[in-house]
């Protein structure tokens with residue numbers, strides 16, 4: 001698990017380290033600049049023309065220091081000091097003075113433009129960017145973009161990307177590599193910032209762990225080594241040891257969603273999976289997934305809410321360790337009854353998705369059944385219906401939207417987008433870094449519900465099941481993409497990679 005920070009949190013880490021621990025700001029900066037210079041040396045030649053675009057804050061100061069290091073190593077480097085000294089931070093003024101004493105080429109912007117640049121070090125704005133870039137700074141960034149540097153290294157975060165939201169503050173510079181300090185910022189994990197950041201390298205510049213721990217940061221991501229935290233299968237066990245997943249899914253002519261969800265639950269490790277669906281799906285599901293138990297109902301009895309239907313449903317809910325509710329249920333009249341009965345009668349974790357969420361959106365009174373063991377997994381369109389906000393608005397504030405919805409009901413909310421957010425009921429917020437656009441395909445979400453339910457069945461609590469489930473799902477997608485490229489992935493193939501990750 002890796003913590004992520006907002007710009008504000010990063011500043012607090014800086015301040016605490018400097019003021020309470022006593023590591024001088026310039027010492028941190030020296031290590032930061034060295035990390036940048038080393039990265040540039042890995043990618044550049046001494047004959048390359050290197051420009052360092054420097055603002056007059058501490059991000060610019062990092063840039064001036066990196067320029068000095070490269071200069072002393074014999075690189076052809078120009079530090080472009082585009083902001084006046086008057087409002088410069090004290091570290092900036094110190095770095096400029098050191099640079100003057102060491103003979104670094106210091107240039108004003110107009111001294112070099114038009115010119116050519118092989119490598120650009122972008123140190124105009126870091127986490128201090130707090131408003132739209134306008135006027136002269138905008139012109140500077142536009143001009144730099146026109147110079148088309150062959151390789152760009154961003155210092156801490158690409159200039160123009162907001163460190164909390166990943167949004168472009170008017171204009172931003174795209175980097176091939178971002179060397180960030182201490183902890184990765186939310187802004188390089190979230191689109192469009194993620195795309196602008198290129199490869200993100202986190203440099204350890206000496207912040208002690210307590211500088212972050214005391215903030216109780218709630219943002220985190222998972223990496224491949226974290227898979228070790230998933231429960232192992234004990235040798236002395238039987239199928240009952242691994243939990244039972246009930247998949248309440250599928251409708252007439254819609255059996256695929258139930259199949260994918262059930263298959264994914266099995267592949268993730270559930271001991272038993274039962275599909276509760278309409279009678280019409282019995283044969284096809286029994287043939288497609290003979291490992292699953294199939295129990296069926298008639299749409300008519302569900303619609304009428306007969307005693308037999310209720311009893312049958314209550315029995316299924318009692319049987320289950322975890323429930324998937326919603327994939328492929330459709331929008332027939334009986335679906336509301338079905339969703340209500342499951343929500344009212346289940347005392348185990350429920351992963352609520354797709355038509356289950358659609359039912360909630362059309363019948364908001366059903367949220368009165370929400371308890372802390374509910375995990376909702378909406379995509380942006382579903383979230384828009386649930387909250388009444390526009391998709392475009394949600395997209396710009398994924399974390400806030402997911403967090404607000406989760407907190408409103410005390411549940412876990414997995415908001416699915418290119419970067420999926422898990423607003424966990426334990427107040428942590430998971431930002432997913434696995435997965436790729438090839439997974440934006442029919443059935444992919446059904447697989448995710450099955451994976452999360454499979455993890456719940458293995459005994460993970462809701463927050464961990466949601467975070468690990470999203471990560472595993474994306475990781476499986478990355479592995480399928482590696483094997484067969486990005487166009488031909490089928491949702492069921494995601495389930496075939498789960499074994500190689502775990």
Ligand SMILES: NC(=O)C1=CN([C@@H]2O[C@H](COP(=O)(O)OP(=O)(O)OC[C@H]3O[C@@H](n4cnc5c(N)ncnc54)[C@H](O)[C@@H]3O)[C@@H](O)[C@H]2O)[C@@H](O)CC1
Nearest residue numbers: 014025028057058059125126127128129130131132133156
């Ligand atoms: N000792 C420290 O504090 C360390 C700081 N570090 C660097 O310091 C950076 C943060 O430095 P600062 O807090 O000085 O801030 P920045 O250098 O990111 O920004 C400088 C100033 O630009 C101004 N500004 C913001 N948005 C603007 C806009 N749209 N148009 C024009 N001006 C704008 C703000 O007043 C801000 O203070 C980090 O990103 C990192 O690179 C690192 O050297 C690590 C150590």
Ligand SMILES: [K+]
Nearest residue numbers: 122125157159
């Ligand atoms: K920068």
